[in-house]
Amino acid sequence: MATEAKVDPMHQFTIEPLFGTDHWALGGFNIAFTNSALWMLISAVVLYAFMLGGMKRELVPGRWQMMVETMTGFIENMLSANVGKEGRKYLPYVFSLFMFILFANLLGLLPLGLVGVHPFTFTSHFTATGVLAIMSFAIVLVVGFWKHGFHFFSLFVPHGTPLPMIPLIFVIELVSFLVRPFSLGLRLFVAMMAGHVLLEVLSSFVIGGANAGAFFMGLVSIPSFILMVAICALEILVAGIQAYVFALLTSLYINDAEHLH
Amino acid sequence: MPQISQLAATYSSQIFWMLVIFGAVFFLVGRGMAPKVLETMEGRDQKIASDLAAAEAARREAEAQDDAWKAAAAKQRGEAQALIAAAKADAAKAAEARLAVAGADAEAKIAEAEGRIAAARAGALAEIETVAAEAAADIAARVAGLTVAADAARAAVKDVLHG
Numbered sequence: 001m002a003t004e005a006k007v008d009p010m011h012q013f014t015i016e017p018l019f020g021t022d023h024w025a026l027g028g029f030n031i032a033f034t035n036s037a038l039w040m041l042i043s044a045v046v047l048y049a050f051m052l053g054g055m056k057r058e059l060v061p062g063r064w065q066m067m068v069e070t071m072t073g074f075i076e077n078m079l080s081a082n083v084g085k086e087g088r089k090y091l092p093y094v095f096s097l098f099m100f101i102l103f104a105n106l107l108g109l110l111p112l113g114l115v116g117v118h119p120f121t122f123t124s125h126f127t128a129t130g131v132l133a134i135m136s137f138a139i140v141l142v143v144g145f146w147k148h149g150f151h152f153f154s155l156f157v158p159h160g161t162p163l164p165m166i167p168l169i170f171v172i173e174l175v176s177f178l179v180r181p182f183s184l185g186l187r188l189f190v191a192m193m194a195g196h197v198l199l200e201v202l203s204s205f206v207i208g209g210a211n212a213g214a215f216f217m218g219l220v221s222i223p224s225f226i227l228m229v230a231i232c233a234l235e236i237l238v239a240g241i242q243a244y245v246f247a248l249l250t251s252l253y254i255n256d257a258e259h260l261h
Numbered sequence: 262m263p264q265i266s267q268l269a270a271t272y273s274s275q276i277f278w279m280l281v282i283f284g285a286v287f288f289l290v291g292r293g294m295a296p297k298v299l300e301t302m303e304g305r306d307q308k309i310a311s312d313l314a315a316a317e318a319a320r321r322e323a324e325a326q327d328d329a330w331k332a333a334a335a336k337q338r339g340e341a342q343a344l345i346a347a348a349k350a351d352a353a354k355a356a357e358a359r360l361a362v363a364g365a366d367a368e369a370k371i372a373e374a375e376g377r378i379a380a381a382r383a384g385a386l387a388e389i390e391t392v393a394a395e396a397a398a399d400i401a402a403r404v405a406g407l408t409v410a411a412d413a414a415r416a417a418v419k420d421v422l423h424g
Binding site for chain 1: 286297
């Protein structure tokens with residue numbers, strides 16, 4: 001029974017200050033270097049190392065350079081398909097966003113528990129995803145008002161709206177526009193958290209069933225374990241899809257700001 | 262749910278480190294490396310495109326030269342054939358001329374020979390007339406005892422022969 005009490009599927013999301021940085025503060029705000037920050041740093045470093053392999057700039061690319069170029073070309077294609085030729089100047093941002101989220105998601109799935117260290121998926125925290133979402137939203141606002149001024153508000157009145165409907169449509173469109181940063185940040189956070197909780201719950205089934213004897217092990221642990229393997233594969237897929245969705249929606253929103261429908 | 266229960270204690274650290282680290286990623290990776298990767302890709306695409314264009318141009322050049330060579334060959338063949346035809350015509354003309362000369366020669370010889378034959382025949386005929394007249398005069402003298410003048414006998418024979 002003791003083991004059952006130990007498995008807390010939410011424990012994995014606990015943020016802990018590391019290296020005694022508990023009391024670091026900036027302007028009265030706590031900025032402790034936490035496990036979350038550590039994994040942000042690890043993601044950034046791994047991403048940098050990955051990109052370094054693409055910096056050989058050979059005419060005939062090797063495998064690594066090919067991978068880097070595939071990713072860059074993928075984002076470039078997405079931007080040119082969704083935003084057009086103006087999409088080019090957003091490539092640094094959208095590419096960083098996509099790769100950073102992708103690496104965070106994938107690194108958070110690494111089975112490092114086997115060697116005693118615990119990966120932390122900072123994209124399962126809305127404080128982290130929210131920052132990215134608000135950044136994307138802020139870019140949309142800045143670009144939109146910079147390029148179109150108050151004409152940007154015409155985004156909220158689709159072409160061909162009958163005159164009496166305009167106030168109502170305007171409010172609806174405004175609300176749906178303002179919800180964007182929340183949906184953007186929450187989608188990633190919820191998807192990552194749900195996957196990790198599911199894996200943790202299933203693993204608690206595996207351990208609990210095994211502890212409860214051979215019968216429960218056959219009935220609960222083994223099916224749960226098979227399901228876990230499948231869900232691990234699914235989670236890898238989700239890690240990619242969520243990063244893609246985040247980047248795709250960001251580029252769609254940027255398209256709104258650039259072209260107003 | 263630590264995301265909510267720890268919110269008050271950790272939000273500032275989360276936001277701070279996110280901004281710092283994502284900012285570093287943006288400037289190092291996004292602005293530093295990604296454009297260079299794209300540049301490499303574009304350079305490669307351009308190189309491939311220009312190489313293809315050069316290959317295409319070379320192919321066209323080769324085709325043009327081939328066409329020119331074919332045209333030159335056709336022209337030379339035509340000239341050679343014209344020369345052959347002219348030579349054939351010349352040869353035919355020369356042969357014809359020689360044949361004509363030889364034919365005329367032969368014809369002259371034939372005519373001469375025919376003349377000779379005709380003369381010989383006339384000579385022979387005259388001789389036969391003479392012999393026949395003499396024989397007739399002889400026969401007349403022996404059988405009838407008539408003396409026929411040579412001229413009269415000749416005239417009589419001539420009448421019979423040419424009768």
